[in-house]
Structure formats: C-alpha cells, structure tokens
Amino acid sequence: MTSKSMLRAKAPKGGSAVLTFNEWTVVSRDLCLSIRELQVVQGVFNDQKEAAIAFALGIATATVGTYLDRVYHKLHVSSRASMMVRVFETHLRAQSLSAGPSPSVAL
DSSP, rough: OOHHHHHHHSSSSTHHSSSSSHHHHHHHHHTTOOOOHHHHHHHHHTOOOOOOOHHHHHHHHHHHHHHHHHHHHHHHHOOOHHHHHHHHHHHHHHHHHHHOOOOOOOO
C-alpha cells in the first residue's frame, strides 16, 4: 500500500475535512510528521478521544498516546489545543508562501 493510499484509507473521518488532502500533505511535510502521526493529529482535529483514534487506526490506545507525545515533542507544544494552533499556523504560513510575494506599492 502506498503512503498516499494508507493515509486516505486509515485517516479518522472528519479531521481530514478541516484541510484538503494536499493541505494535510504540506502540513505533514513541513512539520516532519510520519503518516501515522498525521493520522493521529487528524483524529484530534475530529475531536476524537485516544480510544476512538486507536479503534479507527487499529492500534492500541497507549500507542496513540505515544504518537501524541512524539507530535507534541516535534512541535514543542504540551496540549491538543496548542498542537492544533501550530498545525493551523503551519498551514497558513504554507499558504502565504505559495501565494508568492505581495506586490510592492510605489509611493
């Protein structure tokens, strides 16, 4: 199974509706998240508890906790809320960079 199809097949429903597949891919790349870490983050964006994320991904609840700890460490955050803010900041930064420089105004 390719990484793209694995991401689509296993991502908890709903979290992927916040951003498009391509936007999640950019966020994942920019934050250096593994596919599984991204899937857990998407579960958080879907307001799922660790047990629900674990069930959706077919892994143990403790494993979800381990992935969350890794994500928190990578993003230098300590809560779900601050993790979500960091993901949105990353998304907005990527959008502004892809839009290119803003035109200069001659005075």
